Structures are given as structure tokens and as C-alpha cells.
Amino acid sequence: MEPTSAPRPDPHVSRPGSSADGSAGPEANLAACHVIVHTHWDREWYLPFSVYRRRLVGLIDSLLLTLEREPNLRFHLDGQMALVDDYLDLRPERRAALARAAAEGRISLGPWYTLPDEHLVSGEALIRNLELGQARARRFGEPMRVGYLPDQFGHTAQMPQILRLAGIESAVLWRGVPASMTSDVFTWEALDGTSVTAVHLRGGYNAARDLPLDPGALGARIDELVEEHRRGNPHGPWLLMAGDDHTPVPNGLTTALEQAGAEHRAVLSTLEAYLARRPPAGARWRGELHSAGVANVLKGTLSARFPLKLRHAALERRLERYLEPVYTLSELPWPERELGYCWRQVILNSAHDSICGCSIDRVHEEADERLQRAEAMARALWERLGAGEGVFNPSPFEREGVPPLGVARVEPAPEEPADALDLLLEDCPDHGDEYTFDPPEGAVPERRPLVGATFGRRPGEPFTRLTIELDNRRPNHRLRLIVPTTTGAGAWAGVAFGAVHRPFRRAGTEPGVEFDLPTDPARLWVDAGGTAVFVPGPFEYELLEDGIAITLLRCVGWLSRDVLRNRPVPAGPQIATPEAQMLGRHRFELAVYRHGGDWREAMVPRWAEVFAHPLVPAPAVPLRPGPREDDPAVLMSALRRVDGRPQLRTYRCAEPWRIETRWL
Numbered sequence: 001m002e003p004t005s006a007p008r009p010d011p012h013v014s015r016p017g018s019s020a021d022g023s024a025g026p027e028a029n030l031a032a033c034h035v036i037v038h039t040h041w042d043r044e045w046y047l048p049f050s051v052y053r054r055r056l057v058g059l060i061d062s063l064l065l066t067l068e069r070e071p072n073l074r075f076h077l078d079g080q081m082a083l084v085d086d087y088l089d090l091r092p093e094r095r096a097a098l099a100r101a102a103a104e105g106r107i108s109l110g111p112w113y114t115l116p117d118e119h120l121v122s123g124e125a126l127i128r129n130l131e132l133g134q135a136r137a138r139r140f141g142e143p144m145r146v147g148y149l150p151d152q153f154g155h156t157a158q159m160p161q162i163l164r165l166a167g168i169e170s171a172v173l174w175r176g177v178p179a180s181m182t183s184d185v186f187t188w189e190a191l192d193g194t195s196v197t198a199v200h201l202r203g204g205y206n207a208a209r210d211l212p213l214d215p216g217a218l219g220a221r222i223d224e225l226v227e228e229h230r231r232g233n234p235h236g237p238w239l240l241m242a243g244d245d246h247t248p249v250p251n252g253l254t255t256a257l258e259q260a261g262a263e264h265r266a267v268l269s270t271l272e273a274y275l276a277r278r279p280p281a282g283a284r285w286r287g288e289l290h291s292a293g294v295a296n297v298l299k300g301t302l303s304a305r306f307p308l309k310l311r312h313a314a315l316e317r318r319l320e321r322y323l324e325p326v327y328t329l330s331e332l333p334w335p336e337r338e339l340g341y342c343w344r345q346v347i348l349n350s351a352h353d354s355i356c357g358c359s360i361d362r363v364h365e366e367a368d369e370r371l372q373r374a375e376a377m378a379r380a381l382w383e384r385l386g387a388g389e390g391v392f393n394p395s396p397f398e399r400e401g402v403p404p405l406g407v408a409r410v411e412p413a414p415e416e417p418a419d420a421l422d423l424l425l426e427d428c429p430d431h432g433d434e435y436t437f438d439p440p441e442g443a444v445p446e447r448r449p450l451v452g453a454t455f456g457r458r459p460g461e462p463f464t465r466l467t468i469e470l471d472n473r474r475p476n477h478r479l480r481l482i483v484p485t486t487t488g489a490g491a492w493a494g495v496a497f498g499a500v501h502r503p504f505r506r507a508g509t510e511p512g513v514e515f516d517l518p519t520d521p522a523r524l525w526v527d528a529g530g531t532a533v534f535v536p537g538p539f540e541y542e543l544l545e546d547g548i549a550i551t552l553l554r555c556v557g558w559l560s561r562d563v564l565r566n567r568p569v570p571a572g573p574q575i576a577t578p579e580a581q582m583l584g585r586h587r588f589e590l591a592v593y594r595h596g597g598d599w600r601e602a603m604v605p606r607w608a609e610v611f612a613h614p615l616v617p618a619p620a621v622p623l624r625p626g627p628r629e630d631d632p633a634v635l636m637s638a639l640r641r642v643d644g645r646p647q648l649r650t651y652r653c654a655e656p657w658r659i660e661t662r663w664l
């Protein structure tokens with residue numbers, strides 16, 4: 001494995017030896033249309049990785065040949081470096097040809113390693129994905145400086161800040177933009193006000209797919225596309241995305257474009273060249289983009305195969321909050337390769353078709369195998385630390401007499417049985433698929449008291465822990481935990497590096513391309529009406545009139561179904577996925593925190609941190625004193641070594657919502 005932690009370039013220093021425009025050539029200055037020839041490459045989805053990779057090898061073989069034949073061809077490699085690694089595994093002898101194409105600016109490199117879902121992986125995992133993509137790209141040339149987010153099912157609120165930290169000042173995205181956003185170029189602000197220029201692919205990343213090669217027909221098609229794009233970009237230049245899922249390299253498009261008699265001059269270009277010449281931003285937007293107003297956001301993926309997502313989150317926490325901090329504070333050599341191996345498995349599983357649970361069963365079996373391999377490696381790394389006495393505290397503040405990120409010979413207080421909370425289970429038929437909840441017409445959810453759960457409390461903790469064990473024996477339904485509270489004022493929900501407020505709203509109140517479902521993503525906690533619910537990972541919730549619903553299981557038998565009430569168009573091929581029925585035994589650990597004051601005063605994020613990051617048996621190796629954080633709104637994202645130096649990353653889950661990375 002390569003190091004995942006290459007130093008980042010200063011975003012304000014221009015790059016020597018490369019033009020800022022991705023080498024699109026002087027003709028790009030005159031062009032009305034920038035045609036981006038690309039393919040969108042889901043590495044695993046309705047076919048397994050091995051089949052898609054066979055196709056990928058054919059695609060890049062033909063790309064390298066076509067680049068030789070057509071000197072003006074530029075090809076956008078989907079913003080993810082994993083494709084290059086996948087190819088070179090089977091074609092190591094083509095490395096020099098790829099490096100040459102990259103050096104000439106004719107293929108894009110990165111910036112991502114995979115295209116991750118933004119709601120279902122940790123903020124740190126988003127940063128590591130960019131780091132790995134950029135580090136791998138630098139072995140060939142300069143990574144593309146565009147936050148390409150073509151297919152993700154909505155965008156998390158702090159993404160502009162994450163992109164800026166990686167030296168990226170722009171984003172190109174599709175889903176999630178609300179219908180009220182009328183300008184296709186806008187300023188997108190993170191919670192702290194950090195902004196990037198966003199280009200909205202209003203017609204999708206495939207709006208200009210299948211361009212005809214007959215010059216006359218091509219000219220007419222270009223002019224037609226310009227008319228379509230004028231709605232959100234009246235004067236141009238326009239961005240035309242010529243490619244689709246797993247599409248091959250077109251032959252002869254460069255010549256056809258030169259001969260096309262379009263009214264609007266179109267050239268083959270790059271995203272960087274387009275962004276250098278884009279029209280000015282016509283609007284501003286702060287925070288998340290998660291509306292189904294213009295494109296599907298497929299919210300059922302927040303809960304499809306939920307137990308797999310929880311395991312993924314547990315591995316992220318193990319790396320971020322236990323292994324890396326302990327090795328950083330110890331005198332042991334930093335296990336760069338082993339940690340890199342674990343992170344690469346996390347990042348492969350972060351891809352939107354993988355962590356979203358919306359692929360065929362075989363794909364998720366392979367994701368599970370990746371998780372198992374990384375878990376085994378993580379276990380071996382922890383065992384290498386030896387078994388000491390007492391416990392280790394993973395938090396940067398004192399807990400139960402254990403110093404911040406330190407060890408103490410104390411016996412952690414045992415959990416005591418607690419009074420049962422008045423909670424309900426809600427069961428509703430679901431005839432949908434991995435992408436979309438779809439109850440049959442007239443279905444009424446059934447409610448019953450939650451029985452059989454165990455409730456516990458630990459001294460000093462203001463919340464009640466609960467464990468729910470289930471044996472699911474029925475297909476085609478959705479099972480949710482209902483936590484009674486008032487919801488009229490909306491909810492605050494934890495997200496990557498922060499929290500967002502979402503109002504209470506009823507289903508179907510926003511018109512859009514799919515039925516508007518009021519389910520939403522959260523990480524670690526959601527809070528409404530003085531009640532917080534903690535979940536150790538990403539989860540799906542909905543505000544009901546009388547409480548918060550947390551989806552425990554969504555049991556469906558299809559990757560995508562052709563005809564649904566809640567979604568007018570298929571999200572993929574209609575393929576059976578019996579494993580997505582989630583039959584069998586499941587165990588969920590949650591907590592409920594009833595508090596006075598608002599979530600900030602009640603320190604909800606900090607108590608969620610305590611819930612999700614238990615004290616663990618101490619390692620035997622001595623540790624230097626860890627960093628201490630006294631501000632209860634500040635949470636830790638990473639403590640690791642980068643090029644031998646300890647580095648701490650924290651974020652404030654309150655104003656000013658800033659991610660801080662500093663050397664210790």
C-alpha cells in the first residue's frame with residue numbers, strides 16, 4: 001500500500017509546469033461549449049467488480065490507442081484514481097503510456113480514490129479518500145483540482161470545507177440541488193462559510209451522451225443541448241458531459257466536432273479548463289444539498305442493508321479513534337502500510353454503490369470480505385500493543401478518572417439495569433427496492449410497544465442505553481423504532497464534521513422527480529423536542545408528529561424495481577437481491593437522552609461521542625500524554641502521524657463549525 005498521507009500542496013501557489021486549465025489548448029478560450037468525454041465507472045454495482053474490471057481494461061486499452069490516433073482527444077476518468085490502480089494491476093506494462101497521457105493533460109487523475117457516499121461514511125473517511133486519490137495521482141502527474149461529485153445521492157453540508165482543505169476550489173455535481181436554485185453556477189458554502197464554486201449538472205452527468213458522429217447531426221445536437229442548458233446558464237460557456245455509466249471511448253468525435261456546423265463552437269475540453277472560463281456564480285447556497293427537486297436522491301439507500309453500514313462505521317472508529325491515536329502516542333514505529341491497507345478497504349467500501357447497499361448480493365458479500373480482512377488487520381495491530389492494566393480513554397477529555405487519550409488503572413463503572421423507556425416499534429409493508437421505500441397503496445404502519453429490549457445506565461451518564469435483539473423472519477417490510485417526543489420545531493442531526501437543522505415536514509410536500517420522502521440522514525445523533533437518540537454510525541430517521549422514527553431494518557428483495565409509486569423511473573436494472581431482505585438475527589445498540597435546554601446546552605454531540613467511543617482495555621505500551629480539549633463543543637476526528645509528525649484534527653460542532661488540523 002502507498003502512504004495515505006502525502007503532504008498537500010498549498011492551494012494558493014500555482015503549479016509549476018502545468019497550465020491552470022488542464023491543457024485544453026488555446027481554442028478553449030473561444031469555445032462556447034466544453035465537451036467532456038468521460039465514462040462514469042461504478043466499480044461494482046449490478047455486476048461484480050471482476051466483470052466491470054474486465055470491461056475497464058478494455059476501455060482503457062482502447063482509450064490509450066485512441067489518444068495516439070486523435071491528438072485533440074481529452075478523457076475524463078470519472079474523478080477517481082481507483083480506476084487507474086484497477087487497470088495497472090492487469091496491465092502494468094501500460095504504466096508509461098498512462099503517465100504520458102496524464103503529463104500531457106489528456107486524462108484526468110483523481111482527486112478522489114473512489115466516489116464515496118457523503119452521508120454514510122465519516123468525515124475523516126472523506127478526507128482520507130481525497131488524500132489517497134491525490135497521493136496516487138501524484139505518481140503520474142497533477143491531480144485534477146475539481147471536486148467531482150457526479151452521482152452521489154445528495155451532498156453533505158461541510159463538503160465545501162473538506163474540498164478546500166484538499167486545495168480544491170470548485171465542485172461539479174448533480175443530485176441534491178433544490179428546484180429553487182435557478183443558476184447552474186453558484187457559490188456553495190459549508191457551515192462555516194468556506195465556499196467553493198459549484199457547477200450543477202442539471203441534466204445529469206450524461207446529458208450529452210451518445211453524440212452523433214455525422215458532422216451535420218452533431219452540430220444540430222450541440223445547438224439543441226445549448227438551448228436545454230440555457231435555463232440555468234443563459235450566456236455560457238456551457239459544460240456538455242459526453243458519457244454515461246460504463247460507456248466506451250468514442251472514435252472520431254474530435255474530427256466530427258471540428259467539422260460540425262454548430263452555431264455554438266464546441267471543443268473537447270477538461271473540467272479544469274471549463275472552470276477557468278465558467279460564467280460567474282449566479283446564486284449562493286449554504287449547507288447540505290439533499291433535495292429531490294431536480295434529480296433522484298434515492299433516500300432508501302440510507303437504510304438498505306443497515307447492519308453493513310454499522311460495521312463499516314465501527315471499523316472507521318477503530319482506525320480513527322483507537323489504533324491511530326495509540327500508535328501516535330506510543331514509541332512504536334508507525335504501521336503505515338498496515339493502516340494504509342485498512343484505510344484502502346474502508347475507502348473501497350465507501351463508494352456510493354457499495355456503502356449505500358444498492359448493489360447485487362455478490363457485491364455486498366465482497367464488501368463484507370473487505371471489512372473482514374481490514375478488521376483482522378486492525379485486530380492484529382491492536383494485539384501488537386500488548387495487553388496492559390486498566391483502560392484507555394479515546395476522547396480528548398477526562399472520562400471516569402482516565403486522562404484524555406490516556407490510560408489509567410481504574411475499573412470502569414459497570415452498566416446497571418435501568419427502567420424501561422416507553423418506546424414503540426413501527427412495522428410497515430415495503431414493496432420498494434434498495435433505493436426507495438415504497439409501501440403498497442393504503443398500507444397503514446402498525447405500532448406495538450417495544451418489548452424484550454434491555455435498558456441500562458452507567459454512573460455519570462445522563463442517557464439510557466438500550467439493546468434491541470430481533471429475529472427477522474418476514475420479507476418486504478420496514479421496521480422502525482419510535483422514540484416519543486415533540487417534533488414541530490424540527491430536528492438537529494449530526495453530520496460529517498458538524499450538525500444541520502431540518503424542519504418537520506410531511507411526505508410529498510416538495511414537488512420533485514421522485515416522491516418526496518421525509519426520511520433523512522444523520523450520524524451518531526439526532527435531537528428533537530429535548531430528546532436525543534444516539535446510534536453508533538450513520539442512520540436514517542424521520543420526524544413523525546409524535547416522535548422520532550429510527551429505521552432498524554428495511555427489508556426488500558430487489559436492487560431496483562421498474563414500477564414504484566414513490567419513484568417514476570427505475571434506479572437500476574430489476575435484479576433480485578434476496579440478501580437485502582435482512583432475514584435472521586440482528587442486534588442494535590442505541591441510547592436515548594432526555595434533556596432540558598437545547599442540544600448545545602445539553603452537550604448532545606459530546607454525550608454521543610461518549611456513547612459511540614467506549615473505554616477499552618488498555619494497551620501495554622507506554623503512551624505520552626495526549627492532547628486535551630476543554631471546549632465541550634469540540635470533537636476529535638483524527639490523531640495520527642504524517643511523515644513522522646503527530647497531527648491532530650478536531651472540529652467544532654457549533655459556531656464557527658470549523659475543522660482544525662494542527663501539528664503537535
Ligand SMILES: [Zn+2]
Nearest residue numbers: 040042151352
Ligand atoms: Zn454511480
